[in-house]
Amino acid sequence: MRFIVLATTTLALAAVIAPSLSQAQERNAEPAGTPVKLKQFYVVLSKPPMTEEERATLRDQAASSQTIALWSYSTVAQDGKTYTGTMVGRSPFAHGHRVTTIPTFLIPVIFTFQDSGDVFDPTVYDGCAPAKESVITLIKNSPLIGTPNFTMNGVNVGVGQYVDEFQRASFWTKVGGTPYHTTFGTNPTVLAAVSVTVPSAHGVTVPKAGFNGCRDIGELDMDWWDTQVQTVIMPQLVASGVGPANFPQFIFDSVAEYIGGNTANCCALGYHNAYSNSGVFQTYSVNEYDTSGGFGGNTSTMSHEIAEWMDDPAINNLVPAWGAEGQVTAGNCQDNLEVGDPLSPGWSTPTNPILVTNTTTGVQYTLQELAFYSWFLDSNPSLGAGGKYSNNGTFSGYAKPCPAGGTN
DSSP, X not given: OOEEEEEOOOBOOOOOOOOOOXXXXXXXXXXXXXXXXXXXXXXXXXOOOOOHHHHHHHHHHHHTTSSOOEEEEEEEOTTSOEEEXXXXXXXXXXXXXXXXXXXXXXXXXXXEETTTOOEEOTTSOOSSSGGGOOHHHHHHTSTTTSOOEEEETTEEEEESOHHHHHHHHHTHHXXXXXXXXXXXXXXXXXXXXXXXXXXXXGEEEEOGGGTTOSSOEEEEEHHHHHHHIIIIIHHHHGGGTOXXXXXXXXXXXXXXXXXXXXXXXXXXXXXXXXXXXXXXXXXXXXXXXXXXXXXXXXXXXXXXXXXXXXXXXXXXOEEEEXXXXXXXXXXXXXXXXXXXXXXXXXXXXXXXXXXXXXXXXXXXXXXXXXXXXXXXXXXXXXXXXXXXXXXXXXXXSOBOOTTTOOBO
């Protein structure tokens, strides 16, 4: 397949502030520039910092291929403190740069909502999806799986999947001109669909008439769903080869999540998580492709979440506190290395999405701009492509301490 990649100009986006949610730092916002009627937030899960013993165990599991490939960093930021963390792949600071392939499963989930009888099936054309494709086909044909030629901050960083090329761009001064890649492979395994019935107590259907959409939207209790993933679905998928040594990505068609059993705390279009699977580190992601027209942005949230999975797989990579950027509004601070959050669309600070068109199908995909490693850890000069601190030009300096936050 072939792609056309377009980098957009900077947009100042209007913020819509809503009450705090059970996961700290989450806010509702309406993405600007699209006829969106429904509100979206980005889930920020949080895990306790790892002890040195836990990090050693994780390193041992990765080294013995019990879990996915992982590497660790330790750096002194400009606040004089040392920060350590773990990322997916191989270290860009080490010699012997090469391609690291993370075995990946795409797992379509068919939901039947008891409250309405509506079925949301990502394996078939739903009457609304572009190019009359199923959602799972749209994902397979997207630049998250396909391999466009990306230029970031005026630098051609190479041919590859979006999150891989972002990671190359983030460490460009270390890996430019080398075969350093962290990929899902060119043809990730698509498993047979998992069928889930959503009880009325844990999910509701929003009729399309309520937001002038093309189809209804399902809203799912994230806490209930995540329990199903870890205790019911993942054990069932072991027979298909799914486990800690690979990356399962659950794919939804027009089903979003609400938080804490409260439908007012809606909607998240995806998240990434990690847990101990029989004592071994297991990661996964959950991703909605919205065809209803209620949210827009198609692969924007998915690019946000899987990039954060790559750079903060254990969800506990601490960094100097930052804020007043993206979804972390003025007066609030966040202290983890979640690369999508400072540039989440829908807030009062700038962000530049990257638009990629699949020239075979004509489908245009939206990819969120992402913050580089150097933005969080005060690297000066930046290690990133073009000397910038994000991959589409918005951040020209590193994060300012929070409070008050902002960017240099």
